[in-house]
Amino acid sequence: MKWITRERVKVDRVACPWLIKKFVDPDAEFLFVPAAQVLEIAARDGAIPYDVEGVELGHHGGECSFEAILHKYGLDGDPVLVLLGKIVNGADTDNSLWHQPEGPGLQAIAEGFRHLGFADDHEVNRAEWIVYDALYAYCGARLRAPASAVSL
Secondary structure, three states: OEEEEEOOOOHHHHHHHHHHHHHHOOOOEEEEEOHHHHHHHHHHHOOEEEOOOOOOEOOEOOEOHHHHHHHHOOOOOOHHHHHHHHHHHHHHOOOOOOOOOOHHHHHHHHHHHHOOOOOOHHHHHHHHHHHHHHHHHHHHHHHHOOHHHOOO
16 A cells, blocks of 8 residues: 655654554555645555644544554554554654653654755665664563663
């Protein structure tokens, strides 16, 4: 399936393709286009739009697109992905919904990736997905640790 969003990816538009490829659609193909063209190209190419205003897989009620995908595809029963979604939300929004302490750090990392000179959004995604692999492992370890061993 094709998935489409705005070009010049940052937090949510890197986290969402990572989530989609790992947990929703392993054969996913991603298109990154100018914001004004997303819906037109989505309709023409039969692509699923995400992280654009007014779409199902966008921001709703303070939640980010990553969280919309969790809900739509029944992944919100996985506490590791839910915690990762809160971190992504904290980095992609004003962090007022979950007050996730890791959010600002992820925001800084994502901004740094944008300045490394990658040729396009596909390269940014390939390079940055290791961050989401690591955060997924971190979230799993954090949830398995005794509460007394985890500083919140």
